[in-house]
Amino acid sequence: MSAVAPEAVPAVGGSSSHRRSPRELLLAVSQYLGFAPAMALFGLFFLAPMGLIVAYSFWTQDGYNVVSTWTLSNYQQIFSTPVYVSTFLTTLWMTAAATALTLAVALPFAYWLARYVSRRWQRPLLFLVILPFWVSYLLRVTSWTIILGSQGAISRLLSLVGLSTPSWLLYDRPAVIFVLIYLYFPFAALTLYASLERFDWSQLHAAMDLGATQSRAIRRIMLPQIKPGITTAVIFVFIPILGEYLTPELVGGTRGVMIGNLIDNFFQEAQYATGAAVALLIVVVVMVLLVIFRRSLEVGEMYGR
Amino acid sequence: MVTAEMASARPGAETPIPAIAFSGVRKEYGAHVAVERLDIEIQEGEFFCLLGPSGCGKTTTLNMIGGFAAATQGEIRIRGEIVNTTPPYKRKVNTVFQSYALFPHLTVSDNVGFGLKMAKVSRADAAGRVLEALKLVALDAFADRYPAQLSGGQQQRVAVARALVNRPAVLLLDEPLGSLDLKLRKRLQVELSQIQREVGTTFVFVTHDQGEAMAMADRIAVMNEGRVEQVGTAREIYSRPASRFVASFIGESNFIPIQGRDGQVVTAHAGIRLPAPGGAPAGNGTLMVRPEAVRLVPAGTDDPGLVGRVVKLSFLGSFTRASIACPEAEDPLIVDMSTELNAGIREDALVRLSWEDKAAVLFGEENH
Amino acid sequence: MVTAEMASARPGAETPIPAIAFSGVRKEYGAHVAVERLDIEIQEGEFFCLLGPSGCGKTTTLNMIGGFAAATQGEIRIRGEIVNTTPPYKRKVNTVFQSYALFPHLTVSDNVGFGLKMAKVSRADAAGRVLEALKLVALDAFADRYPAQLSGGQQQRVAVARALVNRPAVLLLDEPLGSLDLKLRKRLQVELSQIQREVGTTFVFVTHDQGEAMAMADRIAVMNEGRVEQVGTAREIYSRPASRFVASFIGESNFIPIQGRDGQVVTAHAGIRLPAPGGAPAGNGTLMVRPEAVRLVPAGTDDPGLVGRVVKLSFLGSFTRASIACPEAEDPLIVDMSTELNAGIREDALVRLSWEDKAAVLFGEENH
Amino acid sequence: MAGDPSTVEIVSPHTKLVRRSLAGWATFIYMFLFSPIVLLIVLSFNKNPFGTFPITGWTLHWFKQVANSPDLQTAIKTSLQVGFEVTVIATVVGTAAAFPLVRSRLPFRSGLRIVFILPIMIPGVLIGVSLLSFLRNALNVQLSAQTAVIAQAVYTTPYVLLIVAARLEGFDRRLEQAASDLGANKLRTFRYVILPLIGPAAFAGALFAFTLSLDEFVITYFVIGAQVTLPIYIYTQIKFGITPAINAVATLLIIGSLTITGLGLIIPRLLRSGVRQVRSYRVRRLQSTVQIASGP
Amino acid sequence: GSSSPSSGSATGPVTLNMLTWNDHYDPTKQLPAIQKETGIKVNVTLGSDDAAMFIKAKQSGDFDIVSADALWVPYDYQQALIEPFDIESFPVASQLYSVSKEFPFWKASGGYLGYPRAWSALRMYYNPKFVSPAPTSYEVWLDPKYKGKVVMENQPTDLVAQAGLATGSKDPYNMNDAELSRAKDFLTQAKPAFLTFVSQNTGVVRALANESAWLTSDNLGIDIRVKSAGGPLIKSAVPKEGVVGWMDSEMKVKGSHANRFEQFINAWGEAEWVPPLFKQYREAWFNEKAYKMLVNQGQGEFADALLYNQPEEAAKAHLKGPSKNPNAYIQVFNQVFGA
Numbered sequence A: 001m002s003a004v005a006p007e008a009v010p011a012v013g014g015s016s017s018h019r020r021s022p023r024e025l026l027l028a029v030s031q032y033l034g035f036a037p038a039m040a041l042f043g044l045f046f047l048a049p050m051g052l053i054v055a056y057s058f059w060t061q062d063g064y065n066v067v068s069t070w071t072l073s074n075y076q077q078i079f080s081t082p083v084y085v086s087t088f089l090t091t092l093w094m095t096a097a098a099t100a101l102t103l104a105v106a107l108p109f110a111y112w113l114a115r116y117v118s119r120r121w122q123r124p125l126l127f128l129v130i131l132p133f134w135v136s137y138l139l140r141v142t143s144w145t146i147i148l149g150s151q152g153a154i155s156r157l158l159s160l161v162g163l164s165t166p167s168w169l170l171y172d173r174p175a176v177i178f179v180l181i182y183l184y185f186p187f188a189a190l191t192l193y194a195s196l197e198r199f200d201w202s203q204l205h206a207a208m209d210l211g212a213t214q215s216r217a218i219r220r221i222m223l224p225q226i227k228p229g230i231t232t233a234v235i236f237v238f239i240p241i242l243g244e245y246l247t248p249e250l251v252g253g254t255r256g257v258m259i260g261n262l263i264d265n266f267f268q269e270a271q272y273a274t275g276a277a278v279a280l281l282i283v284v285v286v287m288v289l290l291v292i293f294r295r296s297l298e299v300g301e302m303y304g305r
Numbered sequence B, C: 001m002v003t004a005e006m007a008s009a010r011p012g013a014e015t016p017i018p019a020i021a022f023s024g025v026r027k028e029y030g031a032h033v034a035v036e037r038l039d040i041e042i043q044e045g046e047f048f049c050l051l052g053p054s055g056c057g058k059t060t061t062l063n064m065i066g067g068f069a070a071a072t073q074g075e076i077r078i079r080g081e082i083v084n085t086t087p088p089y090k091r092k093v094n095t096v097f098q099s100y101a102l103f104p105h106l107t108v109s110d111n112v113g114f115g116l117k118m119a120k121v122s123r124a125d126a127a128g129r130v131l132e133a134l135k136l137v138a139l140d141a142f143a144d145r146y147p148a149q150l151s152g153g154q155q156q157r158v159a160v161a162r163a164l165v166n167r168p169a170v171l172l173l174d175e176p177l178g179s180l181d182l183k184l185r186k187r188l189q190v191e192l193s194q195i196q197r198e199v200g201t202t203f204v205f206v207t208h209d210q211g212e213a214m215a216m217a218d219r220i221a222v223m224n225e226g227r228v229e230q231v232g233t234a235r236e237i238y239s240r241p242a243s244r245f246v247a248s249f250i251g252e253s254n255f256i257p258i259q260g261r262d263g264q265v266v267t268a269h270a271g272i273r274l275p276a277p278g279g280a281p282a283g284n285g286t287l288m289v290r291p292e293a294v295r296l297v298p299a300g301t302d303d304p305g306l307v308g309r310v311v312k313l314s315f316l317g318s319f320t321r322a323s324i325a326c327p328e329a330e331d332p333l334i335v336d337m338s339t340e341l342n343a344g345i346r347e348d349a350l351v352r353l354s355w356e357d358k359a360a361v362l363f364g365e366e367n368h
Numbered sequence D: 001m002a003g004d005p006s007t008v009e010i011v012s013p014h015t016k017l018v019r020r021s022l023a024g025w026a027t028f029i030y031m032f033l034f035s036p037i038v039l040l041i042v043l044s045f046n047k048n049p050f051g052t053f054p055i056t057g058w059t060l061h062w063f064k065q066v067a068n069s070p071d072l073q074t075a076i077k078t079s080l081q082v083g084f085e086v087t088v089i090a091t092v093v094g095t096a097a098a099f100p101l102v103r104s105r106l107p108f109r110s111g112l113r114i115v116f117i118l119p120i121m122i123p124g125v126l127i128g129v130s131l132l133s134f135l136r137n138a139l140n141v142q143l144s145a146q147t148a149v150i151a152q153a154v155y156t157t158p159y160v161l162l163i164v165a166a167r168l169e170g171f172d173r174r175l176e177q178a179a180s181d182l183g184a185n186k187l188r189t190f191r192y193v194i195l196p197l198i199g200p201a202a203f204a205g206a207l208f209a210f211t212l213s214l215d216e217f218v219i220t221y222f223v224i225g226a227q228v229t230l231p232i233y234i235y236t237q238i239k240f241g242i243t244p245a246i247n248a249v250a251t252l253l254i255i256g257s258l259t260i261t262g263l264g265l266i267i268p269r270l271l272r273s274g275v276r277q278v279r280s281y282r283v284r285r286l287q288s289t290v291q292i293a294s295g296p
Numbered sequence E: 001g002s003s004s005p006s007s008g009s010a011t012g013p014v015t016l017n018m019l020t021w022n023d024h025y026d027p028t029k030q031l032p033a034i035q036k037e038t039g040i041k042v043n044v045t046l047g048s049d050d051a052a053m054f055i056k057a058k059q060s061g062d063f064d065i066v067s068a069d070a071l072w073v074p075y076d077y078q079q080a081l082i083e084p085f086d087i088e089s090f091p092v093a094s095q096l097y098s099v100s101k102e103f104p105f106w107k108a109s110g111g112y113l114g115y116p117r118a119w120s121a122l123r124m125y126y127n128p129k130f131v132s133p134a135p136t137s138y139e140v141w142l143d144p145k146y147k148g149k150v151v152m153e154n155q156p157t158d159l160v161a162q163a164g165l166a167t168g169s170k171d172p173y174n175m176n177d178a179e180l181s182r183a184k185d186f187l188t189q190a191k192p193a194f195l196t197f198v199s200q201n202t203g204v205v206r207a208l209a210n211e212s213a214w215l216t217s218d219n220l221g222i223d224i225r226v227k228s229a230g231g232p233l234i235k236s237a238v239p240k241e242g243v244v245g246w247m248d249s250e251m252k253v254k255g256s257h258a259n260r261f262e263q264f265i266n267a268w269g270e271a272e273w274v275p276p277l278f279k280q281y282r283e284a285w286f287n288e289k290a291y292k293m294l295v296n297q298g299q300g301e302f303a304d305a306l307l308y309n310q311p312e313e314a315a316k317a318h319l320k321g322p323s324k325n326p327n328a329y330i331q332v333f334n335q336v337f338g339a
């Protein structure tokens, strides 16, 4: 928000011989001002409950109550049961597949919207993307079970052509991944669009002038420059899918179970301590992943700004 | 029919195929006509300059060669082949963009090496060529910086290096030296000319700097409002401008409204005889004479000939420029004098102006 | 202590407060020193030019006045007030940015009107002033376009109009005419000079075009590698350059290595006597002479004096430039001749070079 | 930086092909997005009380049921109200926080980013239950729609924050400098330059927030106390299956928002073109006066 | 609060917060009528499952009336959420089948714990077109013929309980480790049979109706629902190992200003409100008077299919309730059905 601030900071901090005037101090502080509301909101209403969640995972589950006596048994229980690890691994690859496919589906769409649609139509079209999502999740997914189901549109179409409905069309992993793509498409599309919208298309000119085909120009020049948007889209798709339980429940059948279902089973019976332990383990894994890939979260530094 | 075709085909086979040929090309942006009609041929190995005022369509013309703007009408040929729909990466043409269009996420050396990477040049080769190109533009010390960390002129030099390193068949340069200081510009002008001669590459060079155009180009096309007004060598254009626009755009010029009377040229206002080449126009017209062709001598009020008052003298380094108010011309006439020779001339003095007959150029009314 | 302070305060009160004053200013970007040490004062109402090669720190200097770069060391004063930490919008300074920095989401007229809107100028007033400013840069027909729909030069003109329309106390211009053609540039040079005189605004003008600097500026600061090498009027700098760098940067110049011998100046190589002003340096040095100050006469091989061979003649409009290879100088010497006077000189001919004593400038070793 | 993208051309024999196939892809996407919705709309007119195939006849019964159901109406109202408040809070808070996240020289910027991603990672039930016990036991706050707004804001703000932050990366700082140079203070620079330019991202973020709020069940369920939002209404019907009246609600919601946005698109455009006409008339008049003034 | 409010002690307008399921009331006619009659405005919050409702009611402290199933009622009492009341003193209670007022597990010192509403048991339903002979036991899930043809509601505890019944456990909601491990083995073998666990009852109806599943174990009346959804004939069977079942009730929350509880129940429990709800949800209520009204309205056939007039059947099932070790049940379920 401040034009001179980023410059002023190294200048102020860089030389100890230079005394900080109150103005400079104010300036240095003011750049963090934007955090204030978020800090208030998160500090009070997220971090505190978050601490409670962590505490839950170390407290004792007694019937339907969580009792505040410290224990490691929740974690021990998880580590002594191989099903959680194997389900988590399965979930990881399903999530990765769904995320990759979602982005693959959304990118050409966002590209089309940002590149070929005249500016005045972009927002209405974007709005149309999200509009179906104002209808309850449950209804939309149920609607898919009807479409994909044994007497649904697809199997009828197939039988018209004389094909039998493949058994994985519903109540299996492909169905879960398919519906997840549907559910998370708008998140990817909106995020990618927001990023592409400011892309300087003449960059593609320069790349193609230097001998890059359109696709190479897109890969080498456009994609790296919209990387923050891609990273964000991946976060918005990958992370919520990792915790999905409704879709696998509704369309996955017994073959499409994800880790979220196992966690949700605990919650259904109010087993919050155990549930919290599993959930936190996943959070830790994701955080480790994020820390590993944190460089890709920081694009500004790459550009030398 | 067949013979006619063959007859027309033959001369084509004999004269060399031009590197670039525009025939009847027009470009519109919505309702706005950026290029009205373009018919030019640029020969292989030529150093060709597009010169013209801001907004006249130079960049648009270059973009049509590079493949970044589709011609609305007409045909564009590169080495005889129609390229109206050929994508940029299939044209052996490289461009230095007016806005540089550097890749912000790549370092200077990666920017320069991009074309080589696309052409699958081996890493070691590429590194060598990149370094060479950066040396040429005196930026080898900046190889690892990002474009945002460079000054305006440095960015422009990166753009030049990025195009040059690919050794293209045709190199398009859109004001590539615009933000460089005179010294560096001169050096790069010389370097570019040398490279052009060595490699034999065809250069199409856009500039708004007539001095640059004259110093470097084999031929110059002077554009105005989407049309080419004159194509020719620097000398032709300077000494025999085809229109009043060309005359005024290239170099300084003085215009005096005249009439042809009895085969002689006289001023339109007071009917004073002026030195002029033969063939005075029948009706009204304009006489153009360059500032350096005019000689000044101190004069009295009633002297015959063209007399004016010096309103301003400005020292411009190698010469001094006098502005002379004269009732025969609308604008003050300007005269450049060798700094050493301006002894007698002072501001506010009366002077008589004269020039050799063949130094003047006459325009009829049709050349506005 | 008190008296010392008062004593230093008084002379300040008597001499006019400079519009802008740098004292001991230094700017580093990480490890890179962009401006090494700056001590200049720009007077109220002055037309001040910063001139220097690409990357020498001109934009950085301007940015420190505008408030877009914080000085690493030293003090910057605007009208006597230290502004090191004043935000840009509180400085009565407007800038024409080298990269234009037009707002892509606003039309041309909204871009130009932005400053007026911020200053809460009434709508009707603002519309009038915007139109006036657009007329000035010949863009009134483009008022409703977006920047992306303009040519490079047109964008630059919008940037000029956007700054001018605010009538600031100090106007900073970073190569504002760089991508304009000579004619328009000249026109805007004149217009800018007029505006500057009328409004009395202080102009700080960055350019790499020495001709422009000389034609417009009251004073010029020649910068090199983050330092100011000389400050002075155009004439001072051209005829009495303070260093070899200034001499070579401003205008064309010929350098001949010399030695002082018996109070006379002789070439370092063959000991030929050269015309030079009094006060030859004690040891080795360099003699500089401008191309237009040199006279050429055809010569034989064994003629006394400085003799060389014409390697190239180029026609440059109002004059012809000869490059002359001469064993006494490293680079070919260049000589500019009035086009009409170059009768006897042909390529490959031998010529003798001479000039008047006071036309030469001598540099000792310390000025490199 | 980029103007209207349609002015950026690349010559290619495939230009049309590429454009058409991308447009085809987009059409397919819209069909993909809307097919379940179309099905719901069809089913909302189906007599079949299970809200499923086969179609046993056409009826407006379900719409009547919506019209006659005060529960459902309150639920819709509460949902829209909560959604609106959440959108405002999340958009403002998220956008504000995006700036220091991208621009300050905080040492732990990437760490902070991860903190802001946490609410997306933690299962809603846990957030809901812990927030419930925190609000009641630690703060002793009365539960209401407002507590639900706060809880949802926590969960939706990260979306706005990250999407705006992604847009701010590589934002051309010179534009801000230019605005500042022209006398705009930080606030006005933000209002007139930054906001229009990050607008698309903030808009996308707001859409995210509203959409997520409109469908949030688990967290809300625990912290809203004795109120009912539409998702709560829907999810608690699971025991007996959702009545087709919900399909009717979906139909109304879709058609309603389509009409509102349609109007929202057309009306300002009409207004603007009116203003433009007036303005261009003014400019023309001005032009002629200036001409007269500057004439000989 | 006091346990026996004298009638007419409070009559002014008041708002009662009720946490319940949507089959317990009719928002369009019933609630406005109650408000008109008694001045009680009921603000309904819908609940999902017993456990979550217990947590929500207990933590938020906002509610006056809460609903719960079978053995959850005494649990809620133990956890001090609710308090007993004297059901016999409620005039409307005379409309109830008397068995429903004598369930021993709903008795406490000081009265009855809940006002009984409706009940059901989970029977085995099958499509005779594909399933023959008729199943007589949970063992049918092990039959490879029915691989992927069983649909169930997603109720992990209930499924594990049924597996417990199949393996001979006597108290299926309170199995010990050995019993649990037998149940787990049974489920592991039966796993291929299960097509999906649906989150809503209509999912079962849909799966049976379009014949993607042939078997389920679900509440009474699924056969009618499948039929009215246009599906095939569905028959029911009682597995020989026994069935699980539930009955639900409205409970009086302790310490809240629930002194208007009796007044509300008297208005709400009136038989006249049952038929419309019956037609919508197809459940057997405990209201005997309403049975007669249903028969008069030509609904007798449906009511009988739901065993409306055999309320004594309700207590014969293994009743749904909190387990002593719910965590172990989920562990079993997760281990069997995890990926």
Ligand SMILES: Nc1ncnc2c1ncn2[C@@H]1O[C@H](COP(=O)(O)OP(=O)(O)OP(=O)(O)O)[C@@H](O)[C@H]1O
Pocket (backbone or CB within 6 Å): B148, B149, B150, B151, B152, B153, B154, B179, C029, C032, C033, C034, C052, C053, C054, C055, C056, C057, C058, C059, C060, C061, C098, C208
């Ligand atoms: N953000 C930055 N980070 C690092 N170095 C920088 C940055 N900006 C400028 N520089 C360096 O500082 C030096 C001076 O830059 P400046 O922009 O002032 O040059 P300039 O005189 O305006 O040149 P030009 O005429 O090419 O625009 C250059 O060497 C440049 O590379």
Ligand SMILES: Nc1ncnc2c1ncn2[C@@H]1O[C@H](COP(=O)(O)OP(=O)(O)OP(=O)(O)O)[C@@H](O)[C@H]1O
Pocket (backbone or CB within 6 Å): B029, B032, B033, B034, B052, B053, B054, B055, B056, B057, B058, B059, B060, B061, B098, B208, C148, C149, C150, C151, C152, C153, C154, C179, D007
């Ligand atoms: N995308 C566009 N949309 C509409 N008009 C455009 C577009 N690009 C260029 N023009 C217009 O076309 C004309 C020619 O533009 P062009 O860029 O070719 O000029 P130019 O000769 O390169 O000028 P300069 O020397 O200022 O760069 C200009 O009047 C310009 O405003």
Ligand SMILES: [Mg+2]
Pocket (backbone or CB within 6 Å): B058, B059, B060, B098, B174, C151, C152, C153
């Ligand atoms: Mg151009």
Ligand SMILES: [Mg+2]
Pocket (backbone or CB within 6 Å): B151, B152, B153, C058, C059, C060, C098, C174
């Ligand atoms: Mg610069």
